[in-house]
Amino acid sequence: MAESSLVAGAPAPVLPRRRELLFGTGLVTAGVSMAIVTLVAQYLATRAAAGGTWFVDNDIPLTQPNMQLVTIGMSAVTMQWAVWAINRDDRYHSYMALGLTLLLGIAFVNQTTFLWHMAEVTMDQPEGPLFYAVTVGHFAMVIAGLIFIALMAFRALGGQFSSRQPDGISAAAIFWYACIGLYGLIWFAVYVQK
Amino acid sequence: MALTETRPETDRADTVVDEREPATQIERLIGSGDHLSNGRLLVGFSLIFLVVSAVGLGLAALDRTTDDGLLGGISDTLWPSSLIGLVLAGVLPLLIGLGICIVPLQVGSRAVSFPRAAALSLWAWLIGVLLFITSVAIDGGVGGSDDELARMGNLSLGLMMAALALGAACVATTVFSHRPVGMGLARVPLFSWSMLVAAPVWILSLGSATAHVFLGHISRADAAGLATTFDSGIAWLLHAPAVYMLAIPVLGIAGDVVAHLTGRRLAPYGAFQAAIAAYGVLSFGVWAQTPRSLQTIIWIAVVVLAALPVLAMVGGVADTVRRGTPKLAASLIALVLAHLLILGGVLAAALEAVDTIGSGQLWNLDTGSLAGAQALFLITAATLGALGGAIHWSPRLFGSVAAEGPARGGSLAVLLGGALAATVLLVQAIAAADGRDGLPEGLLFALVAAGAALFALGVLGGLASGLGAARQGHEDGPSDAVTEGLTLEWSTADDPVAVRSPYPLLDLRDGGASDEESK
Numbered sequence: 001m002a003e004s005s006l007v008a009g010a011p012a013p014v015l016p017r018r019r020e021l022l023f024g025t026g027l028v029t030a031g032v033s034m035a036i037v038t039l040v041a042q043y044l045a046t047r048a049a050a051g052g053t054w055f056v057d058n059d060i061p062l063t064q065p066n067m068q069l070v071t072i073g074m075s076a077v078t079m080q081w082a083v084w085a086i087n088r089d090d091r092y093h094s095y096m097a098l099g100l101t102l103l104l105g106i107a108f109v110n111q112t113t114f115l116w117h118m119a120e121v122t123m124d125q126p127e128g129p130l131f132y133a134v135t136v137g138h139f140a141m142v143i144a145g146l147i148f149i150a151l152m153a154f155r156a157l158g159g160q161f162s163s164r165q166p167d168g169i170s171a172a173a174i175f176w177y178a179c180i181g182l183y184g185l186i187w188f189a190v191y192v193q194k
Numbered sequence: 195m196a197l198t199e200t201r202p203e204t205d206r207a208d209t210v211v212d213e214r215e216p217a218t219q220i221e222r223l224i225g226s227g228d229h230l231s232n233g234r235l236l237v238g239f240s241l242i243f244l245v246v247s248a249v250g251l252g253l254a255a256l257d258r259t260t261d262d263g264l265l266g267g268i269s270d271t272l273w274p275s276s277l278i279g280l281v282l283a284g285v286l287p288l289l290i291g292l293g294i295c296i297v298p299l300q301v302g303s304r305a306v307s308f309p310r311a312a313a314l315s316l317w318a319w320l321i322g323v324l325l326f327i328t329s330v331a332i333d334g335g336v337g338g339s340d341d342e343l344a345r346m347g348n349l350s351l352g353l354m355m356a357a358l359a360l361g362a363a364c365v366a367t368t369v370f371s372h373r374p375v376g377m378g379l380a381r382v383p384l385f386s387w388s389m390l391v392a393a394p395v396w397i398l399s400l401g402s403a404t405a406h407v408f409l410g411h412i413s414r415a416d417a418a419g420l421a422t423t424f425d426s427g428i429a430w431l432l433h434a435p436a437v438y439m440l441a442i443p444v445l446g447i448a449g450d451v452v453a454h455l456t457g458r459r460l461a462p463y464g465a466f467q468a469a470i471a472a473y474g475v476l477s478f479g480v481w482a483q484t485p486r487s488l489q490t491i492i493w494i495a496v497v498v499l500a501a502l503p504v505l506a507m508v509g510g511v512a513d514t515v516r517r518g519t520p521k522l523a524a525s526l527i528a529l530v531l532a533h534l535l536i537l538g539g540v541l542a543a544a545l546e547a548v549d550t551i552g553s554g555q556l557w558n559l560d561t562g563s564l565a566g567a568q569a570l571f572l573i574t575a576a577t578l579g580a581l582g583g584a585i586h587w588s589p590r591l592f593g594s595v596a597a598e599g600p601a602r603g604g605s606l607a608v609l610l611g612g613a614l615a616a617t618v619l620l621v622q623a624i625a626a627a628d629g630r631d632g633l634p635e636g637l638l639f640a641l642v643a644a645g646a647a648l649f650a651l652g653v654l655g656g657l658a659s660g661l662g663a664a665r666q667g668h669e670d671g672p673s674d675a676v677t678e679g680l681t682l683e684w685s686t687a688d689d690p691v692a693v694r695s696p697y698p699l700l701d702l703r704d705g706g707a708s709d710e711e712s713k
């Protein structure tokens with residue numbers, strides 16, 4: 001047997017530093033948000049240059065994006081509910097709120113794929129690359145947000161978060177609110193003003 | 195183990211034994227989350243890639259000395275690829291590597307925030323750089339003609355940007371959340387403060403540029419399309435005001451080095467922090483990506499006003515030097531000269547700004563050369579500043595004091611080489627005003643090539659100096675020769691040091707100065 005060492009006598013883990021995950025998530029969220037905002041800006045600039053020919057061959061109804069906005073908007077309430085509950089050590093409500101947020105997020109993902117199918121925008125038309133760059137970029141962000149929330153929900157189930165250390169849930173909330181805010185921007189810039 | 199779990203009573207210390215094979219050297223290297231190990235690797239690799247990029251720039255310039263391309267017309271690919279390589283494979287990772295090493299020590303922390311993320315940023319960046327170099331070497335990169343290889347170059351640029359943004363986030367989070375009791379943000383050492391200012395600017399700028407990489411990839415653009423995307427969506431990183439962001443940490447390094455070498459407190463400390471913060475704000479250039487945004491009064495004001503915080507730093511540093519009796523160390527010389535190079539970059543941008551006042555073109559300067567001069571001045575300033583920092587913190591970075599001779603020689607060569615290449619482009623911009631011929635192309639690009647070669651030699655000198663210090667440190671063990679530092683990275687005490695001012699170790703020697711005294 002090679003070199004061995006005793007590990008059972010290791011000291012108990014210390015509490016993570018407060019706000020570390022919160023600040024780190026804030027910075028990463030800022031970078032990702034800047035990428036999406038840049039894509040939207042590029043979309044608007046290209047559409048302005050194209051004039052009246054933008055999406056003349058496609059039918060993108062507003063009903064579907066509106067439903068998406070309502071769905072992801074509702075998840076802002078449930079996410080804040082989770083933050084509120086964990087800050088009061090109310091685990092039962094925290095799990096319920098995180099579960100509902102995940103459910104609404106998955107519904108949003110489903111609605112997005114349905115909208116792509118309905119809009120029938122192809123990559124060969126001039127609008128295609130920018131349309132998909134904006135919506136796929138945001139779609140990927142939402143998927144990342146859902147994974148983040150699911151991970152934090154599992155850690156909450158493992159007892160790692162409480163009113164003394166709620167940072168994981170708060171950090172996931174920051175990222176999720178950015179997803180919601182950016183969808184609001186996309187909803188107005190891409191779908192309302194098409 | 196989750197925080198709420200408790201150890202079962204049957205879990206006895208003497209019954210559980212780790213039977214795993216000990217990790218090999220390579221496994222320890224790759225799997226390490228140690229901030230010093232990862233930071234050193236980032237610093238070392240970035241110095242190597244700085245040399246590679248500078249050689250590439252030199253070759254591109256040589257190619258341009260004749261109309262039909264002395265080296266077969268490689269400059270169309272090599273010039274933009276080398277310039278962006280100097281930034282993404284050289285200067286930014288060098289500064290972030292220095293931050294990963296030194297910032298945790300400055301704030302009295304044993305580790306960088308998210309050590310695994312910091313390690314991920316190192317290895318992802320390295321993969322990105324290797325892919326980019328491969329792509330450039332076989333007709334891809336930026337401006338190459340092979341579609342697939344150009345796409346690979348485009349993706350590798352995105353990988354480098356994302357990795358660097360992640361590394362910057364780790365460093366900034368360390369400053370924000372790892373500080374000891376008593377060290378409010380107003381008492382953070384200036385290098386750490388400058389990294390805290392720089393990180394959001396870098397993350398936002400790299401995030402925006404990454405969006406263009408993503409757009410280029412999703413649109414399945416060919417090599418020519420990707421070159422256009424680079425010009426319209428990424429090249430702004432090399433133009434004022436965004437290119438100013440490369441030098442934000444240089445101001446912080448200078449503040450810490452001057453205080454250390456003079457043994458004096460910088461005062462008023464808040465003014466130094468404000469100058470760095472102001473410079474950081476003015477270097478935020480995401481909004482200035484399109485040619486239209488460069489014709490605005492806001493752009494003109496921003497690029498010219500950036501000189502003020504740099505001048506404030508120079509004034510403050512000069513005042514501290516006047517009050518103290520500093521050793522004329524290589525790090526001090528490098529950092530003072532780095533400020534002059536920043537001002538050179540601001541001058542080049544200011545000339546472009548003044549030229550656009552009024553109806554558009556005042557002197558009709560050659561804006562392409564002006565943009566090149568801005569980039570080269572700032573890249574050289576950041577390289578020189580980072581080398582100065584690496585030399586200054588060599589006992590902590592490499593385990594031993596870096597030899598002064600190679601350090602001075604390297605710094606001088608970096609300064610002369612970078613300044614030569616940038617100044618020649620600045621002169622060309624003025625000489626070619628109003629559509630005149632300007633300098634002879636052969637002479638112009640021969641001088642730029644000579645400057646790039648000198649720059650590469652200087653970086654090699656810095657690398658040799660660092661490697662020498664690392665070997666010395668490895669043979670002699672960790673150095674405790676330097677104990678006269680002012681900030682926590684120089685602390686050799688096992689017990690925590692009370693922080694009552696930005697200079698806790700000086701307080702300790704002075705018998706406990708108050709915060710008021712430090713002002």
